[in-house]
Amino acid sequence: MAKKFNPPSYDMSLADHGFDATEYRGLTYPLGEHAPEIGELYHLLPDIGWTRLPVPGNLRHINIWLLADEDEHGEGVAIVDTGLQLPDTIAAWEKLFAGPLKDKRVTRVIVTHFHPDHVGMAGWLCKKFGVRLWMNRTEWLMARMLTADIRNAPPEEAIGQMRLAGWDEARLENMRQKGWGNFAKAVSPLPLGHVRLFDEQLLTIGHRKWRILTGGGHTPEHSCLYDEDNKIIIAGDQILPRITSNVSMMASEPEANPLAEWLESIEKFKLRMHDDTLVLPAHGEPFHGVQQRLDYLAKGHYDRLDKLEAALKQRPHRAVDCFGILFDRDIDDSVYGLATGEAMAHLQYLEKSGRIPVKIIDNVQWFGGANNF
Structure with missing residues (x-):
């Protein structure tokens, strides 16, 4: 029988962390510019840990969330998002498991969406700890498909899509020379099965209940975890504080309308989010002001659409x-x-x-x- 879990005190304010809050463009960052170093663990709340893993390029990092959990074997920790499959990422995870997570048992791995900086180490972690991968079915299938689709040259449909967009022959030839299947290089082999996450599902992790809110546009069915009682959302790439998530056409669905899905998702999240919700994004720092941020994201796209139409x-x-x-x-x-x-x-x-x-x-x-x- 599992040991009874004694929940910590949740009246703790982020102001108690001793950092000066900062404001930028209408958003409030309760921890200011503080963030954990790569491979270090910071307890945002008694049952919510925060670490960062390296990402090459301008992003530089991805935030990983570690949630106190309990299952039939006792207490442990659930991991939300996993980082790219890179030597530096593996080293950061090993540092965590040898240090602050040394005595913690991983209960499950949860992935918000199929992009490799989120799903990349999921298979490695699931295999290491013998646990299940929890993920939206569409996102899991996308990851499975892309890790299996490795070719010497891009399919002609992909070349044709770029030609439609106006790529010249030199750029198309360069695309051919790069081959097809780079996604698989950044993602460890995924488990054969998964536990499905779906919209409006209520997921119990430790003493908290997280509502799965699904958004579209950035990826087909991105999962966010929303603790309605305590007004905290693990937002993945669906709500970022300082950058706008990429919303692109995908070769796998050339007739889709991802920007419409993105804008519809913004309206959906606006209806569900309390403005004092603490947003835990995949990139950047935790912040308050979700309604203003969602308004800003929508307005940015509508303004660009009007400007584009005029041109x-x-x-x-x-x-x-x-x-x-x-x-x-x-x-x-x-x-x-x-x-x-x-x-x-x-x-x-x-x-x-x-x-x-x-x-x-x-x-x-x-x-x-x-x-x-």
């Missing part, structure tokens, strides 16, 4: 012609694919809402006012 009424554009309209930064080779996917998502939204027409000329999509063709 398209002047003359037709390909997706690659829209970068200067949509992005406040130079688009170099390192982000060219992401920028293309996001531009395509905005154009698809306008076309599917009847605001602009599209015409294919020589295997390239041109978007613009009807009088321009």
